[in-house]
Amino acid sequence: MKLSRNDTCWCGSNKKYKKCHLEFDAKLEQLKKQGYKIPTRKMIKNEEQIEGIRQAAIVNNGLLDHIEAHIKAGMTTEEIDQMTNVYLAKHHARSADLNYQGYPKSICTSVNDEVCHGIPSKDVVLKEGDIINVDATTDLNGYFADASRMFMIGNVSKEAKELVEITRLCLYKGIESVKPWESCVGDIGAAIQEFAEANGYSVVREFCGHGVGLSMHEDPYVFHFKPNEPTEVLVPGMVFTIEPMINAGKKEIHLKEDNDWTAYTDDGSLSAQWEHTLLVTEEGVEIISK
Numbered sequence: 001m002k003l004s005r006n007d008t009c010w011c012g013s014n015k016k017y018k019k020c021h022l023e024f025d026a027k028l029e030q031l032k033k034q035g036y037k038i039p040t041r042k043m044i045k046n047e048e049q050i051e052g053i054r055q056a057a058i059v060n061n062g063l064l065d066h067i068e069a070h071i072k073a074g075m076t077t078e079e080i081d082q083m084t085n086v087y088l089a090k091h092h093a094r095s096a097d098l099n100y101q102g103y104p105k106s107i108c109t110s111v112n113d114e115v116c117h118g119i120p121s122k123d124v125v126l127k128e129g130d131i132i133n134v135d136a137t138t139d140l141n142g143y144f145a146d147a148s149r150m151f152m153i154g155n156v157s158k159e160a161k162e163l164v165e166i167t168r169l170c171l172y173k174g175i176e177s178v179k180p181w182e183s184c185v186g187d188i189g190a191a192i193q194e195f196a197e198a199n200g201y202s203v204v205r206e207f208c209g210h211g212v213g214l215s216m217h218e219d220p221y222v223f224h225f226k227p228n229e230p231t232e233v234l235v236p237g238m239v240f241t242i243e244p245m246i247n248a249g250k251k252e253i254h255l256k257e258d259n260d261w262t263a264y265t266d267d268g269s270l271s272a273q274w275e276h277t278l279l280v281t282e283e284g285v286e287i288i289s290k
Helices: 022-033 047-070 077-090 158-176 185-198
Strands: 108-111 114-116 131-140 143-152 209-211 218-222 239-242 245-247 253-255 263-265 271-273 276-280 285-289
Touching: 047 077, 047 131, 047 143, 047 276, 047 285, 077 108, 077 131, 114 131, 114 245, 114 271, 131 158, 131 271, 143 158, 143 271, 143 276, 143 285, 158 185, 158 239, 158 245, 158 271, 158 276, 185 218, 218 239
Parallel strands: none
Antiparallel strands: 108 114, 108 131, 114 263, 131 143, 209 218, 209 239, 239 276, 245 271, 253 263, 276 285
């Protein structure tokens, strides 16, 4: 429905359209005429929603800081899950992972050749030389923030250190590609793929970044490789994750028969992932959760 200048804006801000998204929509219309794919209104967050996501991110960041301060060799991944539950309860938040489509734990812990969605277990004991991705999504008052970090346990191999660092740089190459009103979602993936492959690594194709904020997973789908389809132009108010999964060997992955969640590299090579929640602004991009 077309709004008049004095109507209440569609974004939920309760402001008049002329003082909120009138000029924004006019710019989008121009981009549409130029052939760009335009983000839907559901992808655009208002100021109140962005502040709610920032508050969730404070808890999510604090959780990962807390884990970073305590993670060590000899600890089980189940202990990381228990630590998560205690921390979130203390901060009046909840894990968005727990019971999501049947996922049984409050956090994901992916070790060595596990690509993502590793399930915490009392049987998985961290040892010297391991690398582990810890992926946390926090729900605070109905707002969601998502991030993951890599941790190196004790002295790790040169190969592992280089993979962890290249993966982190892949994330930041993706972030650097975000140019409001100019670049598209696909530019993020193209930047990541180019950097990863130039350094001799491969990019996992089966999992992606995603919109986040009012639920755990929203549009848009954020590729980590150059897509063969049009993708949305990046505009202020979009909130999404970039979370490249980079393999030391080949890109192919699989699930094991007894586990419908955890992905592993086909060739047994190491895999790493870093993830931030990002907000597109008029000036560029703000890292909300990391």
